Amino acid sequence: MIEKIVLDAKDACKDIKSGSTIMLGGFGLCGIPENCIEALVNLKIKDLTCISNNAGIDEFGLGFLLKNNQIKKMISSYVGENDEFERQMLSGELIVDLIPQGSLAERCRAGGAGIPAFFTPAGYGTEISEGKEIRIFNGKPHILETALKADFAIVKAWKGDTLGNLVYKGTARNFNPAMAMAGKITIAEVEKLVNPGILDPNEIHTPGIFVQRIFQGEKYEKRIEKRTVK
Amino acid sequence: MSLDKIGIAQRIAQELKDGWYVNLGIGIPTLVANYVPKKINVEFQSENGILGMGPFPSGNNVDADLINAGKQTITALPGAVYFDSSMSFAMIRGQHIQLTVLGAMEVSENGDIANWKIPGKMVKGMGGAMDLVASADNIIVAMMHTNKRGESKILSECSLPLTGVKCIKKVVTNLAVLEILPEGGFKLLERAPSVSVEEIKNATAGKLIIPSNEIPEMQL
Numbered sequence: 102m103i104e105k106i107v108l109d110a111k112d113a114c115k116d117i118k119s120g121s122t123i124m125l126g127g128f129g130l131c132g133i134p135e136n137c138i139e140a141l142v143n144l145k146i147k148d149l150t151c152i153s154n155n156a157g158i159d160e161f162g163l164g165f166l167l168k169n170n171q172i173k174k175m176i177s178s179y180v181g182e183n184d185e186f187e188r189q190m191l192s193g194e195l196i197v198d199l200i201p202q203g204s205l206a207e208r209c210r211a212g213g214a215g216i217p218a219f220f221t222p223a224g225y226g227t228e229i230s231e232g233k234e235i236r237i238f239n240g241k242p243h244i245l246e247t248a249l250k251a252d253f254a255i256v257k258a259w260k261g262d263t264l265g266n267l268v269y270k271g272t273a274r275n276f277n278p279a280m281a282m283a284g285k286i287t288i289a290e291v292e293k294l295v296n297p298g299i300l301d302p303n304e305i306h307t308p309g310i311f312v313q314r315i316f317q318g319e320k321y322e323k324r325i326e327k328r329t330v331k
Numbered sequence: 332m333s334l335d336k337i338g339i340a341q342r343i344a345q346e347l348k349d350g351w352y353v354n355l356g357i358g359i360p361t362l363v364a365n366y367v368p369k370k371i372n373v374e375f376q377s378e379n380g381i382l383g384m385g386p387f388p389s390g391n392n393v394d395a396d397l398i399n400a401g402k403q404t405i406t407a408l409p410g411a412v413y414f415d416s417s418m419s420f421a422m423i424r425g426q427h428i429q430l431t432v433l434g435a436m437e438v439s440e441n442g443d444i445a446n447w448k449i450p451g452k453m454v455k456g457m458g459g460a461m462d463l464v465a466s467a468d469n470i471i472v473a474m475m476h477t478n479k480r481g482e483s484k485i486l487s488e489c490s491l492p493l494t495g496v497k498c499i500k501k502v503v504t505n506l507a508v509l510e511i512l513p514e515g516g517f518k519l520l521e522r523a524p525s526v527s528v529e530e531i532k533n534a535t536a537g538k539l540i541i542p543s544n545e546i547p548e549m550q551l
Contacts, residue, residue, distance in 0.1 A: 269413075
């Protein structure tokens, strides 16, 4: 059995080079791999292509990487709430590929599932469909979207075991399972790392086969973007 | 008097039917959840991965791992379920959701909608809106009839980049309830309380169809 446990985020990310394509799980700041993002900042690697639903906020999450100009290209569905992002995008420093959220999720899933492309109605007739193959199914036009894969997929789970099996909590699941499947190397950081047999096999969300490296994150700030109460 | 955002949400809530699964967008649509008619049960889906979304939490019940698509902290009702993003959009694309309510910057008389980008000015992204409008059969747009400068957002053609084409069938604004006809045009169904047909006409740049001399007032 190949050992999947690594020491920490620094150890997990040590061979990620400039120019890599990286998927990062999370929706907003919910379920993001906080420890690995910090490690990527410290690695000072550049020209990254990041595939992530959002781009963090100015002072948290992927915002740290943006501020240091480490990201060359973002593939996302929603990038509001980040002034630095908007500035870099409008000035042309940052290449941005915005794609519908469902297509983004399915492109990751397809990448991990060995499906090279699929047709979806999302975005037909909009600028998203420009240059893409269009076919009619059941009288309705669909556009061809291709699968996404990444050199590294970095996901965050609630609990994981040393074999890489993962369980997520609440809506922190979001993009993590699909991205975990689509990384050539998938790194999972978890709040609680346990021995095999502790997690109930009935309740595992991501089977360990998709995960190559795992560690328990040192700390989780879990910043809340929009704290809303009654 | 034209409606405020709460009034729009209240009017849309009247469209809910028992047993429906409903997706509410960010902004006015989120408020619809507060006005579900008493005898009705609906389940709210939020595309970031929850079905059975409950109200906002009390201050000491806030959970960073439990948010809605607007990134607000929420609660989960008994029987709620969490799922990943690809399954969430399987529910949406697969037409398992009976009603989608979303906001718009512009709507056109053939049912096009624009709500994700102002070229050169504002680019936030489409999020799940393109998937939602491309797949849903039943979409209600919640919006103000005019912008801050008083210009109509109910148009013959959208000027902004589109989110979806020929997909909107109903619009509820601060002034009116409008049905978009398959052959094109906004059919005036209801007026906001004390708002005249004349006012609605003046605020509508697209083709407005007034089906009778007596347009009923919304009952809120």
